[in-house]
Amino acid sequence: MMQDINIYGVFVPAFGLLALAACLVQAALRRLLTAIGFYRFVWHPPLFNLALYTCLLGTAVALIPVMPR
Amino acid sequence: MSAAPGPSLADVVFSLKTFAAAMLAYWIALYFDLSRPFWAVGTVYIIAHPLAGAITSKAVYRLLGTLIGGVMTVLLVPNLVNAPEWLTLAIALWVGLCVFVSLLDRTPRGYVFLLGGYTVLLAGLPLVNSPEAAFDTAVARVEEIGLGILCGALVSRTILPRHAGPVLLARVDAWLGHAARLAGDALLGEARPGDAQRERRRLAADAVDMRAFTTHVGYDTSRHQARTDLLHGLQERMILLLPLVSAIEDHVAGLRRAGALAAPAAAALREVAAWMAADGATAAARVRLLERIAALEATAPPGWEGLLLRNLALRLRELVALWRDCRALRADLATGAARRARTRRLLAAGGGADRHLDYGMAALSGLGATLAILLGSVFWIATGWADGVTVPQIAGVFCCLLAAMDDPVPAMRQFMLFVLAAAAIAFAYQFAVFPMLDGFLPLAAALGLTLIPAGILLATPARYLIGMGLCVNIPFMLTLQSRLSLDAAGFLNANIALVLAIALAMLTSALVRSVGAEASARRLLHRGWARIAAAAARPRPGDPGRIQRQLIDTLGLLAPRLAALGAGSQAMAGDLLRDLRVGLDIAALKAVQPALPGPAAARLAALLARLGAYYRDGKATADAGLAELVAGIDACLALTAALPGPAALGAGIALAGLRQALDPGAPAPRPVAALAEKHAA
Incomplete structure (x- = not known):
């Protein structure tokens, strides 16, 4: 079901890499949103962050064709 | 507590003693060929405490909790063997319940319930796949934790004990x-x-x-x-x-x-x-x-x-x-x-204190633990990753251990760093050092090189978390066994799972119950005000010691939160102390009220009712009623000043105290001054 990517002989699941990448992107976005004061309009920031992360990961999986669909 | 400039001799002795106890436990476990010796070694470090008495109490609580958990595992698993979903749910709910109960206890005794909770989690969850091992796993865990506790307690009490x-x-x-x-x-x-x-x-x-x-x-x-x-x-x-x-x-x-x-x-x-x-x-x-x-x-x-x-x-x-x-x-x-x-x-x-119990917060913490375990289990089963079982287990354990904190997320983030450091050290040991060793003594000597310095950190409260992160994790990560296993994939899998577990615990804690000291302090403050309002509304005088104990308990809970808050909230500390005095003065007024003549007593009752309403409506919304309240007190003061007798004097004193507590900056009341002049004339 999951494709593995070969990094110098270590097989890493593609989904894991995408999850890690989404994590980094989300961290950058969160910093940006904090800087412009976006979180003042958010009721429960941790919930918002989780939703944001889910969206990012979903987008990555849909756009990057390493996952067989 | 300020950080000590350097390790004292006592700290070094403590670290050496703890290490000796850990190695004793390890040796005994190997001698009797127990299945997971590292549980015993880790336990010695988990219960380690510089004071002899504290070790004993921690050991007793841990042993008791492990026993409860072992019994619960043996009860739950065979009965729900055929329904893994239900078994997972039952374990998650049981852990949530244990967290709830332990938070209501509010003493170190709560550790019993925590351990009862996560023993089931650690011993029982892997059995969702292989229920036939239920009894053996539960017994092995109770045995090895018992061994670790006995060694730790024995060494700390017999060799150079440091009494409390x-x-x-x-x-x-x-x-x-x-x-x-x-x-x-x-x-x-x-x-x-x-x-x-x-x-x-x-x-x-x-x-x-x-x-x-x-x-x-x-x-002790x-x-x-x-x-x-x-x-x-x-x-x-x-x-x-x-x-x-x-x-x-x-x-x-x-x-x-x-x-x-x-x-x-x-x-x-x-x-x-x-x-x-x-x-x-x-x-x-x-x-x-x-x-x-x-x-x-x-x-x-x-x-x-x-x-x-x-x-x-x-x-x-x-x-x-x-x-x-x-x-x-x-x-x-x-x-x-x-x-x-x-x-x-x-x-x-001395009477028993009326303890403040926050059922809502305790229930939320329990829910957080349950949620972490359920999410982790779904992740484990959905990915089909054998080492994934660590994720719900350790996430649950973290939710349990840090349940008492207002906001456990920063502590978890910090702990994550120490876990990564411990993983690096364990990696070096496993693949560079261990292959060159044969026999127990060289192994113990090699472990001592890191565990003894890390144990010194354990002795100072300010660095306890660092020491804990290193000392407890290294034995677990090395999965110290009787035979060396050079399995890089296994090692990586286990440690990635550990990091994911902490991330999951952070996620659910942040989602469900990361309230922060500020919100928690506000909650306590409102609780205190509600108690003052209730005291003012009570028809009979009641026991003045009772409201005092209640408010002081609230104050005791509030103090560490205020200490954690920034300078902006300093006013709040002064406020609750003043509110506490208001509560005491209310009790004093209630006591003298029956002895006063009719009109003054009625006036006083009206004042108390207004005071109750002031506190009930949440003082924080506006201090608008304050001026009226002070005016009401002045009117009562004028009334009592005109009356003779000790009761009127007592009421006057209590009213003055009340006025000073409510509004310390207010100028002296005019009516009383005028009255006094008339009196003097």
């Missing part, structure tokens, strides 16, 4: 010193506002710290039982000191502003401060002091300033009595037995 007694006395002395300085500042009116706030908060935080410490002391040795009682008594009195000092400060400031702090009063204040600071004060000095205060009271002029002065004298007398109690308790603590008649009477009089 001297440590305790040093702490109590430091505590009394703080209190004397705080009171001295208030008496002499020398404190700058910021200083007093900080001192007061530290004192309250000390009191909370002491409460946890007392539970451990009880386990049975003959120290009297010591536990003495500590409880001392603690109660130390907290009583806080509102008293705050009241004295406000009254001195009020008198000074009115220009009514005459020379004899100032001299009396100085004398009290000197008496408190002096070490070997005699009974004669105290009697002279009390005479001085009585003289102050006798010469009090009529009118508002007189009321303030009488009030001040009353508080000073209470302060002297309280400090005398503290001294007596301290002296008996040094000998370890309640010898003096005074302390015995004090201990008998």
Whole structure:
């Protein structure tokens, strides 16, 4: 079901890499949103962050064709 | 607590002892060929504590909790073998329940329930796949944890034991010193506002710290039982000191502003401060002091300033009595037995505290743990990753261990770093050092190279988390066995799962219950106000000690939160202390109300009703009602000033106290002053 990517002989699941990448992107976005004061309009920031992360990961999986669909 | 400049000899000895205990446990486990020796080694480090008594209490709690958990595993697993979903749900709910109960307990005893919870999680969850091993796993865990506990307790108590007694006395002395300085500042009116706030908060935080410490002391040795009682008594009195000092400060400031702090009063204040600071004060000095205060009271002029002065004298007398109690308790603590008649009477009089229980917060914490386990299990099953079982397990354990914190996320983030460091060290050991070793002694020596320095960190409270992160994780990560296994994939899998587990615990904690100290403090504050409102609304006078105990308990909980807050919230600490005094004055007014004639009593009842409404509506929304309230108090003051008799005087004193507590900055009331002039004429 999951494709593995070969990094110098270590097989890493593609989904894991995408999850890690989404994590980094989300961290950058969160910093940006904090800087412009976006979180003042958010009721429960941790919930918002989780939703944001889910969206990012979903987008990555849909756009990057390493996952067989 | 400030960080020590360097490790002391005692810390090094503690680390060596702990390491010896861990290696003893490891050797015994290997000798009897137990299946997971690292559980025993890790346990020694988990229960490690510099004080002998604390180890024993932790060991007893851990053993008891593990037993409960083992029984629960054996009960749950075979009955739900055929329904893995239900088994997972049952385990998650059981852990949530355990967290809930342990938070309601609010003492170190809560550890029993936590352990009962996560033993099921650690021993039971892997069995969702292979239920036939249920009994063996549960027994192995109870055995090895029991072994670790026995070794840890044995070594700490037999080799160079460090008893709680001297440590305790040093702490109590430091505590009394703080209190004397705080009171001295208030008496002499020398404190700058910021200083007093900080001192007061530290004192309250000390009191909370002491409460946890007392539970451990009880386990030191049975003959120290009297010591536990003495500590409880001392603690109660130390907290009583806080509102008293705050009241004295406000009254001195009020008198000074009115220009009514005459020379004899100032001299009396100085004398009290000197008496408190002096070490070997005699009974004669105290009697002279009390005479001085009585003289102050006798010469009090009529009118508002007189009321303030009488009030001040009353508080000073209470302060002297309280400090005398503290001294007596301290002296008996040094000998370890309640010898003096005074302390015995004090201990008998102390009632059980009405503890503040936050059911909502405890339930949320339990829900957080349940959620983490369920999400982790879904992840484990959905990915089909064999090592994934660590994710729900460790996430659940983290939710349990940090359940008592307001906001566990920063602590978890910090812990994550130490886990990564421990993983790097364990990696080096596993693949670079271990292959070159043969035999138990070289292995122990190699482990000692890191575990002994890391154990020193464990001895200082400020670095406890670092030491814990290294010492407990390294044995678990190495999965110390009888035979070496060079399995890089297994090692990586296990550690990635561990990191994911901490991330999951952070996620659910942030989602469900990361409220922060600010919100938690506000919750407690509102709770305190509700109690004052209830006291004002109660028809009969009731027990004044009860509201005092309730509010002081709330204050004790509030103190560490306030200590964690920034400078912006300093006003809040002063506020709750003043509110506490309002509660006490309400109790005093209720007590004298029946003795007053009809119209004055009715007026007083109306005032109390308005006061109750003021607190019920959430004081914070607006201090709009404050001016009206003060005007109401002034009207009552005018009424009582015109009446003769001790009841009216008592009501006047309580009203003046109430006014000072509600609005310390208000100018002297005019009606009373006018009345006093008429009186004088």
